[in-house]
Amino acid sequence: MSPFDRAIRTPDQRLRVFVSSTLRELAPERRAVRAAIEQLNLAPVMFELGARPHPPQDLYRAYLEQSDIFVGLYSASYGWVAPGDEVSGLEDEYRLAAHEMPKLVYVKEGVEREPRLQELLARIKVDGISYVYFTDADQLAELVRTDLATLLAERFARGANEVASRDGLDGTVELPAALTALIGRESEVELVVGLLADDAVRLVTITGPGGIGKSRLSIDAANRVRDSFPGGIAFVDLAPVTNPDRVPAAIADALGIRDIGDGTLDEKLRMALRDRRMLLLLDNVEQVVEAAPAIRSLLTDAPGLTVLATSRILLRLTGEHGVELGPLALPDPDPDHGVSVSRALSTSSVILFVDRVRAVKPDFELTDQNVEDVERICIALDGVPLALELAAARARVLTPAELLERLDHRLLVLGGGARDLPARQRSIRSTIEWSTQLLGAPARQLLARLGLFAGGFTLDAAEWIADGIPEANTLDSLSELVDGSLVRQQDRGDRAVFSLLAAVRQYALDELEHQPDAAQLRDRHAQYFVRLGEQVEFELEGATQLEWIGRLAEEGDNLRAAVRHLLDTGQWATAAHFAWTLYVYWWVDGHLGEVREWMQEVLDSGAELDDLTRATAMYFTRAIAFWQDPDEWLVPGLGESAELFRREGERSGEALALISLALALLGARQPDTPRADEALDTSLALFRDAGDTWGEAMALVTLGRVALLTRDVRAALARFDESLAVAKRQGDDLGEAIALHHRGWAEVLLGEFAIARDCFEQSLTLSARMRHDEGVAYGLEGLTAVEAGAGEVTRAGTLLGASSMLRERTGLYNAPSFSFHEQFVDDILAGPGAEAFESALARGRQLRVDDAVAFALQRDEVRAEASVT
Incomplete structure (x- = not known):
């Protein structure tokens, strides 16, 4: 340890960006970079000689230890090498930056670099870190600000995913x-x-x-x-x-x-x-x-x-x-003074083209020998950014002169694209077409098929849709498309996810329509997701539930596209089967209303439906609205669904329909408790006979609810405990959260508030981890009752405010609620704590969901401190 405190702090504990450069030659650039960093509300960490009464080496090493991001600025000078040292402080800073620390490197263009600096830049390149060239302080500031924003967004997205x-x-x-x-x-x-x-x-x-x-x-x-x-x-x-x-x-x-x-x-x-x-x-x-x-x-x-x-x-x-938004500014060659690198680099289309070339060829330099070709490329492409990016992607293997020759030839052949399109739209379509002509035949066919994916797609999905392409190696073809900037790739955890820009996807779909097997390929796209549903149906009920709900949410647009195709082509049985396999996902992620519309379309089709398809469609159109008009519509429909499932030998389907039938019977104007009990007992037996532990847990919870309605709290508690044990064995977080929530209310009715608190906190934790908004709202409401019962008026109001806002923001405010917190709130509102409760309610409505969950889960000592303050 050095003699001074290494824990150098920055304002507000913001993310710290360490800026490494020589000082005097890059003084204007350093000021610009500092301003760019501060615009993003980050903290610049910049070593200025004499700024601290500590040895310079100790100082910048301490700064590096406390920094989150490394930014390197390099111009002409390698920097001073202190007596006894082998490298300059500039190189030492780069070496000391942790391997895992994100690094952004910028190199000034148009200067003659010292040999040792050239060696350092070569090492940076070997380390796999690409760098960006800049011409002046303003351009550098814009690059740094954009790159930092991108870096932060990517880090945030990775963490959230x-x-x-x-x-x-x-x-x-x-x-x-x-x-x-x-x-x-x-x-x-x-x-x-x-x-x-x-x-x-x-x-x-x-x-x-x-x-x-x-x-x-x-x-x-x-x-x-x-x-x-x-x-x-x-x-x-x-x-x-x-x-x-x-x-x-x-x-x-x-x-x-x-x-x-x-x-x-x-x-x-x-x-x-x-x-x-x-x-x-x-x-x-x-x-x-x-x-x-x-x-x-x-x-x-x-x-x-x-x-x-x-x-x-x-x-x-x-x-x-x-x-x-028009095209980027085009170069205007000066016939009197000839071409000029510096003048070209003052033009945005040239700057963008050079920047994108360096993304694939980091050692590319704009020179007196190639600048005219680059300018002509930008002019030929009308300064359209995507066209420039597609052309630049080919610079990995083609010089600007070769690129220009091939580009001019193809654009002339293509004649500028379809004549009924605006000029710039013809330009981009022509450039996409030109880019595809540089691909191998398998890659061109694959691109047309990839247009079927609405949103992103995985390598597995690409391989599925590529089936039947002659001489195809999907990975090679996909790499070819990525290299040509026609397909974009991002990492999500341990998976690569690919996507097409909207303009490229539209081109791909247009090309697909010209293929004789377009209809079969649309079928194949839908079949991929039907197969996925079959693969994950039971995964959604066990230990990998959370992972698959997240994965399926990413595929939301593709899932909808698959269903839409199945419905539009009259594949009613497949559409119903697909909806059934993803039942848990539709529920947790909040899409059952959408599924109901799809299944109503099946019932309204007038087609002759097989029993299983009709049973499924009847279930989805009735079960999710069991509290609405149960007598005339829901009870008969759910009874028919259960009977149709029974005829087909689908025990789990019959059992699930019977659970909804029981809930509808209990919600009728004249509740039929005995019939509901009978339906639930049959349901439980069917689930157990089928070995369906997920369904068994749901049936047990519902039986417990019936017991609560009849005031048999001990019997209800026993059912909830059984359900909880089954869900835990299954690794079913959703089932466990539901059982814990119901168990909490049973404990409240028994006056066991401490046990109830523990149940609600566990349920809330599980629901928050699943991002299950309804479960989070339930958890907050359960803890509202616990806090109100304990006389914690402020905490009760805050939690209820957060829950109310969550329900309003997520559309859950009309849903039937298995929660009894209102009676506890009514007692507060009728007493002297009403004003404090209302104030806390308003504050709770301002909380973000994650903050509300954290507030709710504060332990006893923190709550005591909060109540004092």
């Missing part, structure tokens, strides 16, 4: 990570940011052709205005949505609103957004622009909502502010 597919405030889908620097759009970004910061502006639409960079710019602008939207930012990718009527559902899904069939999505959206100051980013609106009236209704109903949309055309709504 370990527990859930949603990572935003209160379950909203957050902005995707930007994978590349935003170049040449400073004025447009500032314009959009300025509009979004104006409270009088409610709708901003960024327009332009495909591939022009609308999505990339919108993400950057949204990130810059985060502080203006305390209610959060939600990202809605509408590229997979082809029916305008589905837009409200896509928005609800992005907001974490659960469609469990207990009300319209319009009502739920209004409730979730009514008092929320938030930004909704709607990406790729052009194909569903007919949904504009629904977007207008949202803006009318939610005065705190602002919408940022990207579209090829305006939405034509009152109050809309359009920002048209």
